Amino acid sequence: MNLEIILHAGLATGTILLFAAIGEILAERSGVLNLGVEGMMLLGAMTGFSVSLATGNPWFGVAMAMLAAGILSLAHAVVTISFQADQVVSGLSLTFLGTGLALVLGNGLTGQNAALIPNYDIAGLAAIPFIGPVFFKDHSPLVYLGYIFAPLVWYYIEKTRPGLHLRAVGEKPVAADTMGVNVYAVRYLYVFAGGCLAGLAGATISLSVSPGWYSAQTTSGQGWIAIGLVIFAQWNPLQAALGGYLFGALRRAILDLQGPATLLGFTNPLYINSNFGFFLQMTPYLLTILALVIGSRQALRKRLGAPAALGEPYIRGERGL
Amino acid sequence: MALPIAVSVEKRTEDIPRWMPAATSVGAVVLAFVVSGMVLWLIGVNPFQVYNFFVRATFGSWAAFSDTMVKATPLILVGLACTIAFKMKLWNIGAEGQFYMGAFFASLVVLVPLLPTGSPPAIVIPAMMIMGMAGGAVWGFFPGVLKAKFGVNEIITTLMLNYVAVLWNNFWIFDRWSDAGFQMTPTFARNAWLPRLSDYARDYPIFAGITLHLGVVFGLLAAVLVWWVLQRSRWGYEIRLIGDNPQAARYAGINIARNIILVMMFSGALAGLAGMAEISGVVHRLQERISPGYGFTGIIVAWLAKLNPFGVILVSILFGALIVAGREVQPSGIAQMIQGFVLFAVISSDVLLRYKIRLIRSTDRSATAGESA
Structure with missing residues (x-):
């Protein structure tokens, strides 16, 4: 139980949730709910790992992971935006399709050793006591990317013109259309961007944070946690980043709890019987539910929350809501 | 141009x-x-080889077809569970967890044991059915209440509870009920087994090796029940109205919060019964991986059947075949x-x-x- 180690690990694993949740935020802010994150992440993890294995270049693997998951997300875009099918059902099928494709195409990758993304220190900053070893030492470049990425996306959504168009399309597509914004194009773009980021999250797992290909265990439900995180974060990229790091740290703390023989002077029940660990493993999922309850109550109170047009197909020429 | x-x-x-x-x-x-x-x-x-293998492994003989029907049985029940929830646009994707909790609660009857050992099957089986349905209903109740009272998105809560249910089961089969350190409970006594056609092979040799069990009858009866509820009962009318037009339902004075909780519990009970049928009819004990994702496949089944309870039966047979064949192909x-x-x-x-x-x-x-x- 070492706070420095827990926080360090939290930042690393939290980066996975950060990318996936911010991708989902972009799609949802444009009005499209995509429940296929788990499938896109898994396809990304598989693609990144196998491309790196074939070419020896992990960064090329990351790029291909983003492209593969992005292309997969277009299936959801076509079905929900152009064909106006139900977003929930389409997203669920995307998870099936992505998972199935990843398992079929990733057959034989388990146990292989691909070139991975090395960890780096940030010269100078790494020497700061406590903060240095936690934030700036021995991290994947993708973790450092996450530090800048979340504020950048927040600025993009809230302060720039394209960001305004994104929000308009998600809140009131009829008005956006009247303003001359192409609602369909904007939604396609951000569903695709969300897919690419889910792919990046997957590649972050398989090429950096917990490297390797372990079939469906590679993501083990993190795509779903990312979707829960979006609601908890009230569709705000900065809160999503914080939530992601918090979750990451908690997961690590849970693992570390099983180590010592005594905790706070008491005998550690986990040390005697490791099966009690099953209860600890439930905590990320129960915490997601708790976070949702808190997030939903806040949303009710502040009348904030989901983009108004979330889940509604836009049909040009029909009266909007 | x-x-x-x-x-x-x-x-x-x-x-x-x-x-x-x-x-x-x-x-x-x-x-x-x-x-x-x-x-x-x-x-x-070679896809032709795969598909050819699929057909032979699933419909090639009576025994193969019986295997397919055994896999279709939980899918029918879980597909019906999703059907009734989806009719109300209530996205219960927690059937997987409700299935596991149904299996767990049904096991309590045998493993605690809640009934004296040696009770006749005519008492043990119905007790397991009731407990199985109760377990699934409890697991549907929580997300239902959270949705009805706090407006919490049921998609995420039902999904998260899937993981919790699997871990909960793991604790019992790894720890308290472990059979000599194996990750499974001891095999249930015969009085907790659903009757199978192969049980009658002595009198009717044609049934030898046919593992189809009574659970399939639960599935068929449940299809009739769900059809009746949705199309013929007042409750079903409310469910359909809430699904089609919640605004109108509210103006009509329908209690939406109450219906959310009730439908989640009914849906969970059907999935729980599927879990009970699986351990009582197929594996005869509680163990890991009793479901190869039935809860999730049930979502597809319900949707492909266009939320028609009888369509669910047909689609379940197709997907049961896919599961049987998928097990044996790489x-x-x-x-x-x-x-x-x-x-x-x-x-x-x-x-x-x-x-x-x-x-x-x-x-x-x-x-x-x-x-x-």
């Missing part, structure tokens, strides 16, 4: 022919198998991939029911250009 052919998409104004929904669905399933075949061919697997994700393609093809094909899509020559188009501009 320069293209000689353009695509025209028009909203259908007239009623579609009655055969069309079924025809587009069948066409979509065929298309999905073609696309899946292309993916298999790309990775160097690489392992094939069945799941085909399921994904099938679902995508079917929801895409729905657009044909709502829109008329025609290819027209551009000369025709210029004539109507004035109208559409």
Whole structure:
């Protein structure tokens, strides 16, 4: 139980949730709910790992992971935006399709050793006591990317013109259309961007944070946690980043709890019987539910929350809501 | 402009022919198998061999067909669980967890034991059924209350509870009920086994090796019950009205919060019964991985059946076959991939029911250009 180690690990694993949740935020802010994150992440993890294995270049693997998951997300875009099918059902099928494709195409990758993304220190900053070893030492470049990425996306959504168009399309597509914004194009773009980021999250797992290909265990439900995180974060990229790091740290703390023989002077029940660990493993999922309850109550109170047009197909020429 | 052919998409104004929904669905399933075949061919697997194997492994003999029906049984129950929830646009995707909790609660009857050992099956089996349904209902109750009282998104809560249910089961089978350190409980006594056709093989030799169990009857009866509830009862009318138009339902004085909780519990009870039938009819003990994702496949089943309880039976048989065949063919994700393609093809094909899509020559188009501009 070492706070420095827990926080360090939290930042690393939290980066996975950060990318996936911010991708989902972009799609949802444009009005499209995509429940296929788990499938896109898994396809990304598989693609990144196998491309790196074939070419020896992990960064090329990351790029291909983003492209593969992005292309997969277009299936959801076509079905929900152009064909106006139900977003929930389409997203669920995307998870099936992505998972199935990843398992079929990733057959034989388990146990292989691909070139991975090395960890780096940030010269100078790494020497700061406590903060240095936690934030700036021995991290994947993708973790450092996450530090800048979340504020950048927040600025993009809230302060720039394209960001305004994104929000308009998600809140009131009829008005956006009247303003001359192409609602369909904007939604396609951000569903695709969300897919690419889910792919990046997957590649972050398989090429950096917990490297390797372990079939469906590679993501083990993190795509779903990312979707829960979006609601908890009230569709705000900065809160999503914080939530992601918090979750990451908690997961690590849970693992570390099983180590010592005594905790706070008491005998550690986990040390005697490791099966009690099953209860600890439930905590990320129960915490997601708790976070949702808190997030939903806040949303009710502040009348904030989901983009108004979330889940509604836009049909040009029909009266909007 | 320069293209000689353009695509025209028009909203259908007239009623579609009655055969069309079924025809587009069948066409979509065929298309999905073609696309899946292309993916298999790309990775160097002969799709004809795979599909040929699929058919032989699932419908090739009475024993194979019985295997398929055994796999279809939980799918029917779980598919019905999703059907009734989805009718109300209540996205219960926690059937997997409700299935596990049903299995756990049903096991309590045997393992605690709640009934004296040696009780006749006529008491033990109904007790297990009731406990199984109760377990699933409890697991549906929590997300139902959270949704009804706090407006918490049920998709995420039901999903998260799936993981919790599996871990909960793991604790009991790894720890308290572990059979000599193995990750499973001891085998249940015979009085907790659902009757199987092979039990009657001594009198009717034709049933030898046919493992079909009584659970399939639960599935068929449940289909009739769900159909009756949805189409013939006042409650079903409320469920359908809330699903189609929640605003109107509210004005009509329907208690939506109460219905959310009740439907989640009913849905969970059906999934829980599926879990009970699986451990009592097939594995005869509680163990890991009693479900290869029945809860999730049930979602697809319900949707492919267009939320028709009798359609659920037919689609379940198709997907039961996919599970049976998928177990024995490598690489392992094939069945799941085909399921994904099938679902995508079917929801895409729905657009044909709502829109008329025609290819027209551009000369025709210029004539109507004035109208559409």
